[in-house]
Amino acid sequence: MSYTPxxxxxxxxxxxxxxxNTLExxxxxxxxxxxxxxxxxxLNEKGLTTQVDGGYLTSLGLEAARHAQALLTILNVSRKAA
Structure with missing residues (x-):
């Protein structure tokens, strides 16, 4: 599996x-x-958000966003440390 655009x-x-702020x-x-x-x-079709144009995160979307943002933090910190 690879990262597609x-x-x-x-x-x-x-x-x-x-x-x-999950109400945002x-x-x-x-x-x-x-x-x-x-x-x-x-993201909406996958059940991660409540609306096709964004909306709010579902519980699964919140988990996915936490993982995505954590990965970005890890990769950015690792890049700065190098």
């Missing part, structure tokens, strides 16, 4: 969610990049 776009959307959602506007709009739709 579609998966990376989904990870980028998950990284935008504020994990400190996202709205991907129709003028956003087509890849972001499509990623938001796929």
């Amino acid at each position: 579609e998966l990376v776009a989904e990870l980028e959307i998950l990284a935008l969610f504020n994990l400190d 959602g996202l709205k991907i506007h129709h003028v956003a990049a087509p890849s972001a709009i499509a990623a938001a739709q796929r």
Whole structure:
């Protein structure tokens, strides 16, 4: 399995969610990049968000966003340490 551009776009959307406030959602506007709009739709289809244009994280989405953001933190810290 490899990281496809579609998966990376989904990870980028998950990284935008504020994990400190689960009552804060996202709205991907129709003028956003087509890849972001499509990623938001796929996240909704996978049951990770409540709306096709973002919305709120579901419980599974919250778990996925936590993992995605933790991975970004680990990779960014490792890059700075090198």
